[in-house]
Amino acid sequence: MAAKIERASTYTAGSGDADARNGEPKRNLWTSMLESVASGKRLPEKNLLILGGSTDAQREFLESLSADEEGRNSERQKTPPIANNFALGYTYYDVLDTDQDDTLARVSLYLLSQPSGEFASLVSPLLTPESIPNTALVILLDWAQPHLWLRQIWSWIQVLEEVMGHTTPEARAEMEETMSSWRERGRGGSSTNLDGTPSATAADSDGSLPLGPGEWSEPLDGGSLIYTSQNTPSQLPSLIHSTLGITSLLKRQPLKHNVIDRDKIVVPPNWDSWGKIRVLGGNFDTEVASKGWSEDIKLPLGSTLQSLEALEQARAESAETGKYVQEDSAIARYEDWCRDPNSGGMAVVESAMGGAAAVGVDSEDTQEFLEKQLKILEAFKTKLPEKTPDNNISTASRRPDFADEKSVSEHIGPVQFNMGGIQVDADDMLQRLKDRNAHTASDDEDAAEEQVLPAPTITKEYDNEQLHDFFSGLMNRTGGAAESPR
Structure with missing residues (x-):
């Protein structure tokens, strides 16, 4: 046994030395197999750059993307932590196939809340020639501040221009190629x-x-x-x-x-x-908005965006001085149309009357609203009248209060409506229906009584001579019909 082990070891070493002497590199069979398996199971890596929104809004956005994966695969998949409290945050989630068995890709999310040019050096390393085709960008806007949407989009575009200034020429060329491919789609x-x-x-x-x-x-x-x-x-x-x-x-x-x-x-x-x-x-007006936006996008990051009234005043002054000013602004027009709900004269008055409360109203959460409605329905069910064993409401509970009905009808007055061009009195129509139903019910009772009474005897109404004449007539008719030719 020992001799066999020694022979095998000597043979293996000799073969390896022979390969090395021939100039060929030594091959490790297990290493190559493990590398092939690892490359086959390697997940495609995708990047998602999320700009804007608070930390809570970013968490809600992530939950909307990965809700199905986390809900159906809670046993095998743990929720990754979200680090988005300072500067550039990071988290990830896996995208599963329809059958929830195969993982299609892993998405890495990079989160940035503040549109500041100082963060350009943090974002630029993410945009490499290899990662740009697999990267998407999302700008989150808050429904609580719709009047700031266009201003926020402008700010993030200016930040992205700063970021592209920190990237390599190869990355910028790849970005141009990717954008051109998107423009050619469809x-x-x-x-x-x-x-x-x-x-x-x-x-x-x-x-x-x-x-x-x-x-x-x-x-x-x-x-x-x-x-x-x-x-x-x-x-x-x-x-x-x-x-x-x-x-x-x-x-x-x-x-x-x-x-x-x-x-x-x-x-x-x-x-x-x-x-x-x-x-x-x-x-x-699309033409005016496009012209104003082309003026806004030329401004550098950190510029002061003026209101529509300030722009008009500046244009009037430039006509006298000849100094160049911004001709139009899509942001100013948008903010003039979509005003801040917590600004303006009425907002100040209502805020003072309401104890310095904001004008904006926060909508109640859907689940909380439904929970309150469920409690109201349960309380209403407890007040419902009890039902008899045959699943009918008791007669006492169904008995209407005619006194209350009369008082209500007197308070409302006569009800009339137009039917086919004819003015109809609802009270008169209801009374006629009640009278007709009562008359029909009385006729049915009389017919039922007549069916119960015994039928009178025929002998009391017809005498014997009439019966004799009737049957003799029948006999004569029968005899005459038999003698007649067929």
Whole structure:
């Protein structure tokens, strides 16, 4: 036994030395096998850069994306911690397939709350030529402050310009290539839509989609628009995952376009146009907003954004002095239309009368509201009249209070309505129906009494001679019919 072990060891060492002498590197069989298995099970890594929102809003956004995965796989998956209290936060979650068995990708979330250019050095290392194609950006806006939305979007765009200034030329070139590919999706002839499904141009072998009323021959940009609501199943997870290139291997959920219904808006890339915006926006002037936004975007980060009144006053002064001033501002127009609910004269008066309370009203949580309503319904059920064994309410409880009914009718007065062009008195109509029902009931009772009474004897009404004549007539008719020819 010992001799066999020694022979095997000597043979292995000799073969390895021979390979090394021939100039070939030594191969470790187990290392290569483990590397191949690890590379096969390596998850695709996606990055999501979330800008804006408070720490709580960022947590809610993450829960909306990973709610299904965490709820159905709580046994095997632990909720990762969220570190977003200081500077650049981080967390992650895994995207599972439809059958909840396979992990499609791991999404790393980088969270930034304040739009400050000082954080550009923290964000720029995340944008490398390798990570840019697998990175998406999300700007969170707070419904409690809708008047600041456009200003916040402008601030984050300025921060992103600072970030791109800290990146390498290779990363900027990759960013331009990625943006151009998005601009070519949909109408430009790309074979992939927003959700990863084949586009109409590739399926129909057509160079471009048909233009609708008000559409331009060239698209405005490569962006898309999707409206989400809490009352309907949200398409937000599908949108985010498809933007990152994460699609289910078993079942794909295509995002169907809808540019008519306000509460179900889905505008695929390169389907946007000023005509569609006019249909949905009503009196919204797209040309003025576009011109004002082009003026706003030229301002550097940290610039003071003036109000609409201040811009008009500055333009009037520049006409005299000849000094250049900003011609228009989309942010100023938006904030003039969507005002701060806690500002203005009425807000000050109401705040003073309400004990310095804010004008804005916070809506109650849905679950708390339903819990209160459940308690009210349970209390109402306890006050309901008891039911008899045959599942009918007792007669005493159903007995109406005619005195109260009479007092109410006297207080209300006669009720009249128009039926087919004829003015009808409701009280008179009800009285006629009651009289008719009472008359019908009395006739039914009389008919029932007549059925109970015994029938009179025939002998009392007809005498014998009449009966004899009746039967003799029948006999004569029968005899005559038999003698007649057939």
